[in-house]
Amino acid sequence: MRLHDLKRLFVGTPLPTAQSRHERLDKATALATFASDALSSVAYATEEILLVLIVAGTAALSYSMPIAVAIAVLIAIVISSYRQTILAYPQGGGAYIVSKDNLGVLPGLVAAAALLIDYVLTVAVSVAAGVAAVTSAVPSLFPLRVWLCVAAVAAVAVANLRGIRESGKLFAAPTYLFIASLGAVVAWGVFGAVFNLLPKAPYQAHPPGLEGVGLFLILRAFASGCAALTGVEAVSDGVPAFKPPEGHNARVVLTWLGIILITLFLGVTYLAYDLGIVPREHETVVSQIARHVFGTGLAYYEIQLVTMLILLLAANTSFADFPRLAFFLARDRFIPRQFATQGDRLVFSNGIVILGGLAIVLLIIFGGQTHALIPLYAVGVFISFTLSQASMVRRWLRLRAEGWWWRVWLNGLGALVTGVVMLTIATTKFSHGAWIVVLLIPTLVVAFLTVHRHYDTVAAQLSLEDQSPTPPPLENTVLVLVGDLHRGVVRALQYAQTLSPNAKAVYVETDPERTRRLEERWGKWGMGVPLIVLNSPYRSLLGPLMEYIDQLRRQRGEHHVVTIVLPEFLPARWWQQLLHNQTALLIKGQLLFRKNVVVTDVPYHLKR
């Protein structure tokens, strides 16, 4: 099986351009499609808060509830802000486009860099958390977790290379099952807590004073919990996918998303507190809660399964978002243009492959641990939140449309709050890994600008605008480079004669005896092409040839091209290539950078 067949097996046959289309989603399926990323973070956000607090002892875990409430308020503010963005950008308002429109290119590029990094991290974090859900239920898989993560990323990437449609059916089941299952856990758990039906052990009633825990630790726990907000921007990015009236429907869905997210997140955090859950290495907090509430039965396994599925869907979301953003950046010539090319399955294959590859590298480096990846996460999201909200402020101030003043106020609050949170995250998690992102964003921005400048200079150098439509004609000197005389050489001589009636052959002499023999045979089979012999005292083929060509170029001037015809025979099998001198390759490499020189291989195909 050849490489090409292998690709077809995994990726499928090409699709015609005409098949490109977009499904419109009703509200219920839209919620399922755009909510998976945001809701899936409930699976790990509470745990990340607890993992920070536990450093100050189990008693400090009681701080989780006030922190969760603060995060819930933050969610409400961000959701309200994004409801405005939907109104203003019915064509879809990603942070890159919105920032570039309202604040300028540089803020747009910062948002783009932040988002690209975060898409990679979304894949890594979601897959790591999804695998943790599985290994919580089946502990014997725990030692294999890194390879499970790699396999999951590869599977999602391949599915996307085939081209998954934004298919409501595919997304609806796991998302609604997750909402229902986790909702049942929260409802039954809270009901049990109120009526004292469950075995419970709330954290120590009197948590240590702030001086015992430290404000910095509380802020760091808050920063870790802010991972719960990742993904809420998805609805406003995807407005065009809604059924009309798009804007209205998107706002309704976003509001619902906010309510469900806040309910589940607060519920899980409360139950962790009420049941006295302490984070463990081998089992997730959600898994512990589910075991407490429902016991280790069918319901428990169902919850772990749908948790894993929604986390894979969250990862899958990035596989749509990353290539789309890459497409915009490539279209604007900030990254290599290859990212703007659709593959034969109508997907942006390059973006998918790069995203999958980077996520796999991250997962291997960080050992497939959600907790290790979290400090890198969320910085980028909040940078894009802040820039996006600030852009809206600028926009309202510029347009002064109806109700602009309270819209400025709302988006301004959003920008301020998310900006402060962004700084909090960057500061408190700096030494734990956030520094990587803080360094990476400006690096990426510089790379974007460098690429952009390159494309600009290329375009200027290739522009025809100031060129004459009738340049002076070129002259062409055709030289066949020969080392011997055989059927392949005869073929090349014949070919050279079609290019120019004055074609000549050039031979570099290393051994006068061989020259004599060649000249003898040339008389019979040389096709009347004159043979020029160059002397080579150092046995170098290239030296005398280059000298001769350079001399020709100097003599003939600017409007003159030298064509070097290389007779080459191609063995029937690849390994046979190793048995022949790679002279042609060497010559091509040397001549590539000579101006006004064209190299032409004339292949002669061997049959055996």
Next chain:
Amino acid sequence: MRLHDLKRLFVGTPLPTAQSRHERLDKATALATFASDALSSVAYATEEILLVLIVAGTAALSYSMPIAVAIAVLIAIVISSYRQTILAYPQGGGAYIVSKDNLGVLPGLVAAAALLIDYVLTVAVSVAAGVAAVTSAVPSLFPLRVWLCVAAVAAVAVANLRGIRESGKLFAAPTYLFIASLGAVVAWGVFGAVFNLLPKAPYQAHPPGLEGVGLFLILRAFASGCAALTGVEAVSDGVPAFKPPEGHNARVVLTWLGIILITLFLGVTYLAYDLGIVPREHETVVSQIARHVFGTGLAYYEIQLVTMLILLLAANTSFADFPRLAFFLARDRFIPRQFATQGDRLVFSNGIVILGGLAIVLLIIFGGQTHALIPLYAVGVFISFTLSQASMVRRWLRLRAEGWWWRVWLNGLGALVTGVVMLTIATTKFSHGAWIVVLLIPTLVVAFLTVHRHYDTVAAQLSLEDQSPTPPPLENTVLVLVGDLHRGVVRALQYAQTLSPNAKAVYVETDPERTRRLEERWGKWGMGVPLIVLNSPYRSLLGPLMEYIDQLRRQRGEHHVVTIVLPEFLPARWWQQLLHNQTALLIKGQLLFRKNVVVTDVPYHLKR
């Protein structure tokens, strides 16, 4: 600094062909030049015998003397045999040439395979033993021994890439110093033994009976000691380097070599017995003897130094022999022809690089330990001895020259004895590593034959003998593949017009809007070249193009070539290449295997 400059720094500037010459050696310098390989084995041969015997306890070590005497007899027989070869092959009688001449191609190839393997092992074993001499004197270097070995091989290889002459001066000093130093140790040690001047502790006077040691172990010890014979064939290989009368001088030198070798080897083995030396991991036997005889003073360090030097010279010998044999094999088309090309320093660079690389790999795999490498060694040498002597028997029987009957008898004895020893070595050391060589030799022979057949079929397919000197002329259709219209494309159109007045441009349409814009601009800057638009429903560039080309080829028949001109702009810096589609490369790869299609890049060089 570019790669090229780095090469110049290490390897030096090119040398002209005219500088190729050969020094003629007088007897004293010839002994130094050709003896290093054979004599250097004295540094480890005794130790290898002891290392096998020690398995049966220290008492068994007394068997070393009878074994050494047997090996001394063997040396005498082999030397006498080779004195005949010198007479018959004054132009140099390597085992490959002698066997091919007298026994046929297959035995010649077996000898060649055996020798190639042995040259690699000579480098590995000699360097490992040389480094052991150093680490015996400076034990703190012991943990670094593998890297010292690698560095030593690299240094010898680089020196050979520069082109060391067979310079008598370079070789004379270490060889004669080694003979003198080790001779002094043996003389003073034996003198001391006779007059009871040295502290001594000979192995137990009554060694255990053969039943206690086992015949197999004795034979294996003998087989290991046979490493002492490696290198004695060097003189007969190098007869043409002697001053006239070459044959006579070479025979005198070979006799002297035999006498010195037997004396030193027996002397070292006797002293090891007399002083009760037991082999140790961190110190060689020769080092222990030298310490016993002279104490750890200046004389001791001098002995270790010259031991290392002569072992490096032995390794160096292979760097002349391996590329020379590879040259013969390449000339006879049994290995890739690249081995027949002299580099710009007049040396066979490919052979040197391969030999150095393989020796380094062996040294790393076997941890730089002489003892681990020995089981692979000597099998190959004795195969070549046997074939070489058998060839001489065949030759005397054929020529029936004066005294043929006793010459047959002498070479026959040599062939018989070395054949038996070869089987002994292969059997007793089979499971310790000799199996690798036993498998490798037939594998190499099959590879030689495969390569030979390939070159034969290529030659037959390229032969002009049955070809008409006036083949029907070719027709050529020139197509410029365009994706856009810019200065690079205009250049390519101009170039195509020099090739054919009927050149056409081909454009693959993926977006009708872009086609419309291109066609508009084509009117102004298209140079009057007709533009053919191919439709591509699957957005593939290659599919429609290949179809079009195949259709053209079918229409026009056998004597027709399609030339695809590819406009390509070359960025000023290499990394910028990554920012552009590698379409040209893809197209070239696809078209390479289409018959009657020629691809021509027309580069347009960007300045920034």
